[in-house]
Amino acid sequence: MTTPICDFVQKYIFENPLRLHMPGHKGRDIFGTPLSAAYPYDITEIKGADSLFEASGIIAESEKNAASLFHTAETVYSAGGSTLCIQAMLDMVCGAGGRVAAVRNCHRAFVNAAALLDLDVLWVYPEYEGGSLLSGRVTVEMAENAILSGEKPDCFYMTSPDYLGKIYDVRGIAEVCHKHGVPLIVDNAHGAHLAFLSENIHPIALGADLCCDSGHKMLPVLTGGAYLHIGNPKFAGMAKAAMSRYGSTSPSYLILQSLDMCNKYLSEGGIKQIRSAANMLNCLKKELSAVYRIEETEPLRMTVSALECGLYGHQLADILRESGIECEYADETHVVLLFSPVFGKAEIDRLKAAMKSVRMPRILLQSPKYEGYAPKKAMSIRQAAFAPSENISVDDAEGKICSGVRTACPPGVAVIVSGEVIDKETIKILKRYSIFDVNVVK
Ligand SMILES: Cc1ncc(COP(=O)(O)O)c(C=O)c1O
Incomplete structure (x- = not known):
């Protein structure tokens, strides 16, 4: 498979022009760090290098290679991780002020995007399993009930695999979403490799309309490298404009080269x-x-x-x-x-x-239980996230409205989201996840 981005940079280095363009290091590591070898490759949008959010040259060609490997209608690169893809996907499908039914064990990137886009989120709480808030059971019936529970959502949003690695019934949920005319977005940040198993169980193959994969999580891609995949051609051609609203105008060419090289890697062994x-x-x-x-x-x-x-x-x-x-x-x-x-x-x-070699004491330890945990909403995610706030100890937070909470990353799954009321149960759970302070609405 071709590597147009890598080839371009290689040729540029070989030609050794005087770099009167950004970045300021000019391809030289003046610090003499172990990263020296990478500096010449760290270029920007010079002539011929294409431009990530308006790609029509080497980046577009490389993205086409990725689309053919992942069997998608369209694949675009992100140098801002799945975080940028999640913002873009919600922007494309819901727009500002839209409504989304979302499975609650989602990454904070979703909650932040919901705040930016002022999304009205209908939470679908999984049946928590294994004493963890990170993972649980979500049935097709639960998804259908959420879709039918009120005004039709602009999309259904779920995470699969979740942080503990559990795979959900994406095929079944995609079918029920499509039965009701609701697009399915899957956060597949942890599952880029699922397209390449002996059975392709990547969300796009199972019917998701859109999904993101953090190439950097499970494939040999530099940190920040991710894919936004489009399965439903109805959404083709929209991703670049949506991404450009949130991403840096200086995406890292080191990351883009590693995504480019990963295509070759996948196609050659x-x-x-x-x-x-x-x-x-x-x-x-x-x-x-x-x-x-x-x-x-x-x-x-x-x-x-x-x-x-x-x-x-x-x-x-x-x-x-x-x-x-x-x-x-x-x-x-x-x-x-x-x-x-x-x-x-x-x-x-x-x-x-x-x-x-681990010696296990085999004492019976009690698993925490989260059944029925569903904090009450007092204001929208956006209102609370952008409201004047103060940071207080979780011990003093009972009855207050959460403005934002430190969500350790990993796993980045929110115990409580902006706009929800902190109760005794929340305080207990926050402490269990070693979170001892919280931003509350003043
Ligand atoms: C489930 C999930 N979604 C999204 C993200 C964000 O991905 P990225 O770090 O590639 O921006 C993460 C990061 O850990 C994640 O675990």
């Missing part, structure tokens, strides 16, 4: 590596499940329900850290370990040895 990594991790999960409670997740992730092994998640993460293993995320209940196609047997063996 990367897909095989994804499948092989998934198989290896699957075998390890089977072996470890004799000792650990391993959650059912997407194939490149291992989520351990630590509490069920008699350990808190952060304790298990600390033990693994002593063996030189750094996890993606740990909280009271779970530890999330992310695998990758760039890993092979050596990494599997290292993880296996570390996991097998």
